[in-house]
Amino acid sequence: MAIDLLRLPTDSIVRPDKDRFLNEENPFEAMMSRFDRAAELLDLEPGIYKILRNPEKQLTVSVPVMMDNGDVEVFTGYRVLYNTSRGPAKGGIRFDMNVTQEEVKALAAWMTWKCAVVNLPFGGAKGGVICDPLMDTYSMHVGRTENAVVTGKPVEMGGSLGRREATGRGCMLVTKEALEHLGMPMKGATVAVQGFGNVGSVAAKLLAEQGCRIVGISDRFGAFHNKNGIDVDAAIAHVKQHRSLEGFTGGDAIDADDILTLEVDVLVPAALENVITTKNAPKIRAKVICEGANGPTTAAADPILDEKGIFVIPDILANAGGVTVSYFEWVQDRMGYFWSEAVVNERLGDIMTRSFQDVLQLSKQHRVNMRTAAYMVSISRVATVHRLRGIYA
Numbered sequence: 001m002a003i004d005l006l007r008l009p010t011d012s013i014v015r016p017d018k019d020r021f022l023n024e025e026n027p028f029e030a031m032m033s034r035f036d037r038a039a040e041l042l043d044l045e046p047g048i049y050k051i052l053r054n055p056e057k058q059l060t061v062s063v064p065v066m067m068d069n070g071d072v073e074v075f076t077g078y079r080v081l082y083n084t085s086r087g088p089a090k091g092g093i094r095f096d097m098n099v100t101q102e103e104v105k106a107l108a109a110w111m112t113w114k115c116a117v118v119n120l121p122f123g124g125a126k127g128g129v130i131c132d133p134l135m136d137t138y139s140m141h142v143g144r145t146e147n148a149v150v151t152g153k154p155v156e157m158g159g160s161l162g163r164r165e166a167t168g169r170g171c172m173l174v175t176k177e178a179l180e181h182l183g184m185p186m187k188g189a190t191v192a193v194q195g196f197g198n199v200g201s202v203a204a205k206l207l208a209e210q211g212c213r214i215v216g217i218s219d220r221f222g223a224f225h226n227k228n229g230i231d232v233d234a235a236i237a238h239v240k241q242h243r244s245l246e247g248f249t250g251g252d253a254i255d256a257d258d259i260l261t262l263e264v265d266v267l268v269p270a271a272l273e274n275v276i277t278t279k280n281a282p283k284i285r286a287k288v289i290c291e292g293a294n295g296p297t298t299a300a301a302d303p304i305l306d307e308k309g310i311f312v313i314p315d316i317l318a319n320a321g322g323v324t325v326s327y328f329e330w331v332q333d334r335m336g337y338f339w340s341e342a343v344v345n346e347r348l349g350d351i352m353t354r355s356f357q358d359v360l361q362l363s364k365q366h367r368v369n370m371r372t373a374a375y376m377v378s379i380s381r382v383a384t385v386h387r388l389r390g391i392y393a
């Protein structure tokens, strides 16, 4: 028989010490400490608090793959369904040799909060496995073409126009909102971008189109500074030709770490987790940080950025443009009717702007930073559905 967690006395809850970071770089702990802060401010009831601190389901799988040479290799993969109360668990699969279960758990939780902060009818999940994308294999299993099951597909196969640019576009849109809120003009605002792949290069291009001056860019192979403004199209063309920024001549080469500490209006970390830590946070000189990557700032670095008065647009909001257009892709596939790129971008704009304003309003109301406010918006939306559907739904 199920115990009604809501009826337990509050003092039976052991809340972890929110100021204690066992491992600054453990992404799941980072997620949890932010979750705890928001849950406390929301005065979340004990039952829902406990439910939301744990993934619904975790699976470890062995995936057999027939290699090109005919040999069969078996790869380990993880799938974490963090929460499905708001809808099917959305979240891609990370293909990487270094995936860990803790990382997949954190990414699945972030997908839950990300989908909720932009109010998509999805829960959150993530997977990690080492092989090529699976849509053909999945379609083979179900005996028909299942376009709606995989998002980020080529447009010719049921993908959405605008998906490739969506995450970078979302970064540009929330940066625009943030600068307007802070009374800083977009035109002439200086920007540094770490990571020049899908998210970073598109964010740089779209911010430049809005009048910003991109003074620093970097990727795994090089970092460049140009106080007069980098020609972003030339940098994109360079990467297209050489597959990296190495050898780019449109700026002075600088140390890779220095991209994060340039004196700029806006810093866009769009490469990796855990790049802003207690070590370098005191040296960061940006006024606004737009987190294009998932988890670029450690939880222990948050208070340092707060003390410096840096306005951080948190990852679960800043990079939610990608999952939003993936949602649009799912909707279009289910209808079998596809929107023009202008319609996709307009609807993305509506969602990103409204979500930014929802978070900003709560941040003012509770006098908390944007990250805590974003978690509060998400957690309260997920918690509401648990209450409406019954606590165990």
Ligand SMILES: NC(=O)C1=CN([C@@H]2O[C@H](COP(=O)(O)OP(=O)(O)OC[C@H]3O[C@@H](n4cnc5c(N)ncnc54)[C@H](O)[C@@H]3O)[C@@H](O)[C@H]2O)C=CC1
Binding pocket: 167, 194, 195, 196, 197, 198, 199, 200, 218, 219, 220, 221, 256, 270, 271, 272, 273, 292, 293, 294, 319, 320, 322, 323
């Ligand atoms: N692509 C998407 O739609 C979304 C991506 N994200 C997150 O954004 C981040 C970037 O994703 P993508 O742009 O799609 O990946 P990508 O693989 O296209 O680009 C990654 C970029 O980061 C650079 N990079 C890697 N290590 C670096 C280092 N040590 N220093 C500087 N640059 C480094 C790479 O050289 C590359 O330019 C990831 O954290 C990803 O999880 C989040 C939401 C959606």
Ligand SMILES: O=C(O)CCC(=O)C(=O)O
Binding pocket: 090, 091, 092, 114, 151, 152, 294, 319, 320, 322, 323, 326, 327
């Ligand atoms: O739903 C998608 O397209 C993936 C989005 C994603 O991986 C993320 O937001 O971290």
